[in-house]
Amino acid sequence: MGEEHVSRSSKKRESSALQVLGKRLAALSPALLRDCPMAPELLEAITQWQGMTDHEAKRRQMQYIGRLMRAEESEQLAAFLDRALLPSREETTALHRIEEARERLLAAAARNHADTELERELSALGAPPEDLPRLRHLVRGAVAERTANKPPKAFRELFRALKALAAARPGGRQ
Numbered sequence: 001m002g003e004e005h006v007s008r009s010s011k012k013r014e015s016s017a018l019q020v021l022g023k024r025l026a027a028l029s030p031a032l033l034r035d036c037p038m039a040p041e042l043l044e045a046i047t048q049w050q051g052m053t054d055h056e057a058k059r060r061q062m063q064y065i066g067r068l069m070r071a072e073e074s075e076q077l078a079a080f081l082d083r084a085l086l087p088s089r090e091e092t093t094a095l096h097r098i099e100e101a102r103e104r105l106l107a108a109a110a111r112n113h114a115d116t117e118l119e120r121e122l123s124a125l126g127a128p129p130e131d132l133p134r135l136r137h138l139v140r141g142a143v144a145e146r147t148a149n150k151p152p153k154a155f156r157e158l159f160r161a162l163k164a165l166a167a168a169r170p171g172g173r174q
Helices: 008-026 030-035 040-051 055-069 074-110 114-124 129-147 153-168
Strands: none
Touching: 008 040, 008 055, 008 074, 030 040, 030 074, 040 055, 074 114, 074 129, 074 153, 114 129, 129 153
C-alpha cells in the first residue's frame, strides 16, 4: 500500500539511461575509472566489459552494468564524468582554434595579401618576430601544396608550429 506503481516502459527507460551512463563510464581510462566513486563490483564489471570482444557478450555485460548501476548514485557518476571529460573538451576547442587560425593564414596567403595580413595574424597568435620568416615559409609551402594537390607536409608542420605557439602563450592555450 503506499508504493507507487512504476510502469514497465518507465523501468526500461531508466535501465537504458543507466546503460548509456555505463557506456560513458566504460569509455574512461583505467586510471580515471579507479578515481570514480563507484562500488567495486561495478568497477569490476566495467573492467570486464572493456576486455570483451564478442558483441553479444558485451551487450549482456552492459545490461549487467546497468543493473549494478541501479544501486549507484547516477547523478554523482554523471557529475564525475563531466569533470573527467572537461579537459578533453577544452583541448578539442583549442585545436579547433588552431585549425581556424591556420585556415585564415592560408586564405591571406592565397589572396596575395600575405605579408601584411600574415604578419598581423601571426602577431595576434603571439609569434615572436624571429619566427615570422619560418612561419611565412610554412604558409607559402602549404598554399603551394594545396594548389599542386600534393601531400600536406607543410600544412601539418604549420599546424604543429601554431600549436607550439599556442602552448607557449600565457595560459597555455589559444
